[in-house]
Amino acid sequence: MIVSNLRFVQGVFALLCCVLCSYGQQQLKGKVVDDATSPIYGATVRVLRANSTGTTTSVDGSFMVQLPIGTHKIQVSYIGFTTHIAEVKISETPPPVLQITLSPSVEELQGVTIRSKTEAERVQEQAFEIDVIDTRGIKNVSVDVNSLLNTVPGVVVRENGGLGADFTFSLNGFSGHQVKFFIDGIPQDNLGTSLSFNNFPATLIERAEVYKGVVPIYLGADALGGAINLLTHQKKETFLDLSLDTGSFNTQRATLNGRYYTPKGVMLGITSFFNHSDNDYKIYGNEFGKEGFAIRDALGNETGERKAYVKRFHDQYTSGMVSLKAGVVDKSYADRLMINAVWAANTNAIQHGTSPQIPFGAVERKEEAKRLSIQYAKDSIFGTALQTKVYAEYAEVESKIIDTASTVYAWFGNTTPRLNIGLGESGGSKTLFQFNDQRAIITTSLLYKLHTNQQLALNYTKNYLERQGEDPISVIPIAFEDPRTIDKNILGLSYTLKTMENTLATTVFGKGFFINMNSVLEDEFENDPSMRFEDIRKSYQKMGFGAAVSYKITSQLQLKTSFENTFRVPEGFEFFGDGLNLLPNPNLEPEESTNINVGFLWRYASDAIRLVVDMHGFRRAVTNRLFLLSRGIKGQYINLNNVTTLGMDSAVQLTAFERAYLKVSGTYQYISNTATNERLANQPYLFGNLELGYHFEGITKLEDRLECSWQTSFTEEFPFQSFTAAAEDQRFIVPSQLSHTVQLGYHLLRNRYHISLQVRNLTNARLFDNLNIQKPGRAFFLKLRYYLNNS
Amino acid sequence: MNIFISYSKKVSIFIMLSAVLFACEDSDDTVEVDPTPTPDATEKSSYVLSFQSIAADNSTLDFILDVPTLDALESGVLSVEGKGIPQLGWRFAAQAANTVFTFGFSDDNKAVAYQLDDEGAVKESTNFIMNNNLDKSIAVAGDDKLIVVDLIRTASAPTDQNPVPSVPELIFTIVDGKTGKSESQATNAIDNRLDFQNDPENPVNLTTSYLPWVTGMEVRGNKLFVAYHKLSVDGSFRMVDADKAYVAVLNYPAFTLDTLIEDTRANSIGVNSQTGLHQTEEGTIYAFSAASSNAMGIFGEASHPSSIIRIPAGSNTFDTEYFFDVENAPNGGKIFWMDYIGNNKAIARILIKANEPQLPDWSVFSEQGGFFKLVVLDLENKQVTDVTGIPPHANRYSANTYVENGKAYISARVGAPTAAGSVSAAGTTNIYIVDPETATATKGATIDGAAVKGIFKIKK
Numbered sequence A: 001m002i003v004s005n006l007r008f009v010q011g012v013f014a015l016l017c018c019v020l021c022s023y024g025q026q027q028l029k030g031k032v033v034d035d036a037t038s039p040i041y042g043a044t045v046r047v048l049r050a051n052s053t054g055t056t057t058s059v060d061g062s063f064m065v066q067l068p069i070g071t072h073k074i075q076v077s078y079i080g081f082t083t084h085i086a087e088v089k090i091s092e093t094p095p096p097v098l099q100i101t102l103s104p105s106v107e108e109l110q111g112v113t114i115r116s117k118t119e120a121e122r123v124q125e126q127a128f129e130i131d132v133i134d135t136r137g138i139k140n141v142s143v144d145v146n147s148l149l150n151t152v153p154g155v156v157v158r159e160n161g162g163l164g165a166d167f168t169f170s171l172n173g174f175s176g177h178q179v180k181f182f183i184d185g186i187p188q189d190n191l192g193t194s195l196s197f198n199n200f201p202a203t204l205i206e207r208a209e210v211y212k213g214v215v216p217i218y219l220g221a222d223a224l225g226g227a228i229n230l231l232t233h234q235k236k237e238t239f240l241d242l243s244l245d246t247g248s249f250n251t252q253r254a255t256l257n258g259r260y261y262t263p264k265g266v267m268l269g270i271t272s273f274f275n276h277s278d279n280d281y282k283i284y285g286n287e288f289g290k291e292g293f294a295i296r297d298a299l300g301n302e303t304g305e306r307k308a309y310v311k312r313f314h315d316q317y318t319s320g321m322v323s324l325k326a327g328v329v330d331k332s333y334a335d336r337l338m339i340n341a342v343w344a345a346n347t348n349a350i351q352h353g354t355s356p357q358i359p360f361g362a363v364e365r366k367e368e369a370k371r372l373s374i375q376y377a378k379d380s381i382f383g384t385a386l387q388t389k390v391y392a393e394y395a396e397v398e399s400k401i402i403d404t405a406s407t408v409y410a411w412f413g414n415t416t417p418r419l420n421i422g423l424g425e426s427g428g429s430k431t432l433f434q435f436n437d438q439r440a441i442i443t444t445s446l447l448y449k450l451h452t453n454q455q456l457a458l459n460y461t462k463n464y465l466e467r468q469g470e471d472p473i474s475v476i477p478i479a480f481e482d483p484r485t486i487d488k489n490i491l492g493l494s495y496t497l498k499t500m501e502n503t504l505a506t507t508v509f510g511k512g513f514f515i516n517m518n519s520v521l522e523d524e525f526e527n528d529p530s531m532r533f534e535d536i537r538k539s540y541q542k543m544g545f546g547a548a549v550s551y552k553i554t555s556q557l558q559l560k561t562s563f564e565n566t567f568r569v570p571e572g573f574e575f576f577g578d579g580l581n582l583l584p585n586p587n588l589e590p591e592e593s594t595n596i597n598v599g600f601l602w603r604y605a606s607d608a609i610r611l612v613v614d615m616h617g618f619r620r621a622v623t624n625r626l627f628l629l630s631r632g633i634k635g636q637y638i639n640l641n642n643v644t645t646l647g648m649d650s651a652v653q654l655t656a657f658e659r660a661y662l663k664v665s666g667t668y669q670y671i672s673n674t675a676t677n678e679r680l681a682n683q684p685y686l687f688g689n690l691e692l693g694y695h696f697e698g699i700t701k702l703e704d705r706l707e708c709s710w711q712t713s714f715t716e717e718f719p720f721q722s723f724t725a726a727a728e729d730q731r732f733i734v735p736s737q738l739s740h741t742v743q744l745g746y747h748l749l750r751n752r753y754h755i756s757l758q759v760r761n762l763t764n765a766r767l768f769d770n771l772n773i774q775k776p777g778r779a780f781f782l783k784l785r786y787y788l789n790n791s
Numbered sequence B: 001m002n003i004f005i006s007y008s009k010k011v012s013i014f015i016m017l018s019a020v021l022f023a024c025e026d027s028d029d030t031v032e033v034d035p036t037p038t039p040d041a042t043e044k045s046s047y048v049l050s051f052q053s054i055a056a057d058n059s060t061l062d063f064i065l066d067v068p069t070l071d072a073l074e075s076g077v078l079s080v081e082g083k084g085i086p087q088l089g090w091r092f093a094a095q096a097a098n099t100v101f102t103f104g105f106s107d108d109n110k111a112v113a114y115q116l117d118d119e120g121a122v123k124e125s126t127n128f129i130m131n132n133n134l135d136k137s138i139a140v141a142g143d144d145k146l147i148v149v150d151l152i153r154t155a156s157a158p159t160d161q162n163p164v165p166s167v168p169e170l171i172f173t174i175v176d177g178k179t180g181k182s183e184s185q186a187t188n189a190i191d192n193r194l195d196f197q198n199d200p201e202n203p204v205n206l207t208t209s210y211l212p213w214v215t216g217m218e219v220r221g222n223k224l225f226v227a228y229h230k231l232s233v234d235g236s237f238r239m240v241d242a243d244k245a246y247v248a249v250l251n252y253p254a255f256t257l258d259t260l261i262e263d264t265r266a267n268s269i270g271v272n273s274q275t276g277l278h279q280t281e282e283g284t285i286y287a288f289s290a291a292s293s294n295a296m297g298i299f300g301e302a303s304h305p306s307s308i309i310r311i312p313a314g315s316n317t318f319d320t321e322y323f324f325d326v327e328n329a330p331n332g333g334k335i336f337w338m339d340y341i342g343n344n345k346a347i348a349r350i351l352i353k354a355n356e357p358q359l360p361d362w363s364v365f366s367e368q369g370g371f372f373k374l375v376v377l378d379l380e381n382k383q384v385t386d387v388t389g390i391p392p393h394a395n396r397y398s399a400n401t402y403v404e405n406g407k408a409y410i411s412a413r414v415g416a417p418t419a420a421g422s423v424s425a426a427g428t429t430n431i432y433i434v435d436p437e438t439a440t441a442t443k444g445a446t447i448d449g450a451a452v453k454g455i456f457k458i459k460k
Helices: A001-026 A118-124 A144-148 A571-574 B003-028 B353-358
Strands: A026-032 A046-048 A061-067 A071-078 A084-090 A097-100 A130-134 A157-161 A168-169 A179-181 A203-210 A226-232 A239-247 A251-261 A268-275 A280-283 A294-297 A302-307 A307-312 A317-329 A336-349 A364-378 A386-402 A434-451 A454-470 A482-498 A504-522 A533-552 A557-568 A591-605 A607-632 A634-656 A658-673 A685-699 A705-715 A737-748 A753-760 A769-772 A779-789 B046-052 B059-067 B093-094 B100-105 B108-117 B122-129 B134-139 B147-149 B170-176 B182-186 B210-220 B223-232 B247-253 B256-263 B277-280 B285-289 B307-311 B336-343 B345-351 B372-378 B383-386 B402-404 B407-412 B428-435 B440-445 B450-459
Touching: A026 A071, A026 A084, A046 A061, A061 A071, A061 A084, A084 A097, A118 A130, A118 A203, A118 B046, A144 A168, A144 A203, A157 A769, A168 A226, A294 B122, A302 A769, A302 B122, A386 B353, A482 A571, A504 A571, A705 A753, A705 B353, B046 B108, B093 B134, B093 B147, B100 B450, B108 B450, B122 B182, B147 B210, B147 B336, B210 B277, B210 B285, B247 B285, B277 B336, B285 B336, B336 B372, B336 B407, B345 B353, B372 B428, B402 B450, B407 B450
Parallel strands: A026 A097, A179 A226, B134 B210
Antiparallel strands: A026 A061, A046 A071, A071 A084, A130 A203, A157 A168, A203 A226, A239 A251, A239 A779, A251 A268, A268 A317, A280 A307, A294 A302, A317 A336, A336 A364, A364 A386, A386 A434, A434 A454, A454 A482, A482 A504, A504 A533, A533 A557, A557 A591, A591 A607, A607 A634, A634 A658, A658 A685, A685 A705, A705 A737, A737 A753, A753 A779, B046 B059, B046 B450, B093 B100, B100 B108, B108 B122, B134 B147, B147 B170, B170 B182, B210 B223, B223 B247, B247 B256, B277 B285, B285 B307, B336 B345, B345 B372, B372 B383, B402 B407, B407 B428, B428 B440
């Protein structure tokens, strides 16, 4: 009775207020952003008074409410963020634009879970087929970006060993140069191996986005099968993040990441990593049904004795990177203006070639990369609805192969002198071959909001490479002593429309690929010196296009479909050859692919559980696929195959009571020759991940948290050469692998101190991504992390 | 359970006993070679093919495939679907005694020996690692040995031991067909020349300097005849002084140099590797030389016609009386490949003249294209006879010829050249059985693949 009375009084009071104030209403405009000043779309804005009708923010985070004169409380909330209440005074004069910054809800976000939340969730709800990994929980454990990406459905990272080893990344059946890599939207091709993703500890990354088959225009590249974009720390906050990591095989890693903002908007930043591992793990021969390694005599014959395993002895990897940033934020002329200088280098001892049966003892690769860049971003430039981003860089990469030993190494230390003094270990002449690459990139993106529900985007990327090669010890003129250039210009235009109360989102886009190549080809059989070198040029103009549509049937269920017709222009070596055994083919055409995705995203949430189901079916039809043809002793790339991939990948994530989670993902793909329907070998076709985690909170009074998780990865066996040829017991098989990783993490003082223990390959299984090349056995890692910020 | 234990005990005793018996046999039996083995009902034999199949991505895959009888080569389909022993990478194949060896190429320096097991099935018996790798030339020496020479294509960089560029010595490995093992290694420079010049950028004169590129080997008694091209040291296949034929005569098995001989009437011998020299039953060594042809990979001023010359039995010099101008003979042309099949007859593949101008560099090394016609060469009477029954075709140039009952078994792929020279569904490969007496070929088994790179017969 009392309650209803009160309500009645409140109602009358509110009504009175409305009546009294209605003559003096003002329009309050506001904008809701997150810590990184990125707009939050879909946040709920409520005026805390009776009968208030709420509103939600539009794509650019803006909202508008009518308010009477007086003081009001505005409540802004969004899933994954702490609810914010702002007090505003409305007077006769129009109020200024109210900026509200939401902080991520700490309670919700500190899981070891690979979670798609907040910004990640937002990105995932794009019409594009995309998987997003939020690294918030991962930062505290010893993983690099590659192992992180390996858990994404549809993705396989195949490694040739331990830390720093060569890897191939494959996405829905595409691999190599068909998938393009970006960091903060900047193409990473031709930057060398010291900046490849296996060097980046996950600590340095905020988020990874995996675009499958259909790539938005702001990632400007000739990606045939998708793109990976890593996003680094962009929040406007002063922080210091230090981590140290030590483990098996003398693995040492360290990261330093820090930003300092002055009150006047000057920013100074440093990001750095150091990695080292001896990679001296045991490998078991597994030489086609024969266990172990043969002990051989001086002539190389089997003695009949075998040793069960050997320890890798020439596989050390060391890499380091320092990136310095300086600039200003939130100025009238720029939201962000930054200069960035990066230096990175690595040294990679190579243990063996294609077969581990014959070890190398002195082959090394060394790389050094230097990069200077400038970045400019401004929303609503000149007060218009035009958003501008410009990036420009110049980089130099030096990569060297060192193979000069005159020794034939063996696993058991019984080295013998090499009879042919001209040869190195890796199958050719002794070499100190070196590539010198110069790279220049310009990207410009413009985003224009025609209306709150429509936007137009334009992106231009120029990626210019000049490559020169030299070998100081070679007697003969070698490949690329004359520089060659590749100039890729990619122009993209897209239009996005949201209708039906934002439930239907459509993006259509077109891309223009304008690519020029230039090289000097040597006709080695021409005796007339003036005729011997020929300048060749090749230009490609191709138009690609695509569309992505998403429809929210209910607030929980979203349907997505997208397609793209896209191209990959041949890389330089495919086009120009290597000057020795790889013949040039000036007539190569770009690879072309039509990629189609159909999928749905279903989110269910109750007080007890949250469930996210993401399922995706895909089809890729590649024509003109490049093929390395051997012609006698020479090889040459040709356009030969048409390949069709049909597949399905999906992920299910269940969170219970904000304490426990389970994530399961799986992929099946069928890759076949379009003409013959025969399946392509040496491609994983069935693989998945399972992850379970639980955390305890407040064990002591030190605002602590204990997390534990278990992760299992599985890849079904696949044949190396053919599904059908050869006697079944003789067929080369990359065996199925099942590996388990266990993690234990403890965090103290609201996430300031972290300590984590990780056991990889818990069962010490023999794991192979590639034929006969064994990956590390059981390994332990301990990581300490210190994180301090000013919030 | 008990039955099983007692059975396995018996088996292990039997195995132990036989091991002892065989070990004893081995120790006192070293040179028991029966030149005319009497037909034995229990003797097992098998035809072993170096088989090249086509993978789903159109690359070729090498296999060892055995078939029990000759009939299987004469009709039906030969396939590695569910059969055969897969090989890693592209491989050479050769036979010595009752062992078929496959040798890796380039950075794969492993050799695998295959023999028949007690059930008559082909199995890997052992393997060995060669000291070097890169390209190879392989020759059969006597009844049970192979000589494998590792080839290099460029002069070597200066090293601590050698402050100036140099041409490394060739490395000869003797492989024993009875044991399947590498028996010994020896080196010999054979013939090379490095001319230095006063140019810090290019210290070596690449126009005149050369190294030996072996194109054929034959052992006769205690001599090893090695035919070679003088190849530019710059890694190309341009020949220096291509208008002479060169043979190095080495003492065998010491591998010391006896003498270098040359013949100014003919171009350098052979094409690329291991096809150039052929020995008759009487010990006459025939050599063929190709003519300048970019399509055949013969770059250099080879001014003579494609021809055959010989080193008579008992002699270590060229027979100045004998010259067989194959290019200008009736039915003749440029020889790409040749194999001796007995009775002073050889079969050869001759480049079809009309094709040549359109063919790019190295193109006839491709697995598909109607590049060649097959001919029978009467070496004594210097006659060229076209073989009927086999259309214009392509085939692996180092593939051997298998001869049984006077008939030659070869593999050939028929079909128009594809745009880039790859294999395609439009081509088919068959075994052809060639009768040298009638110069006719009969189409034998169809190959579900690209090529048969070698046909061998081994016994247990």
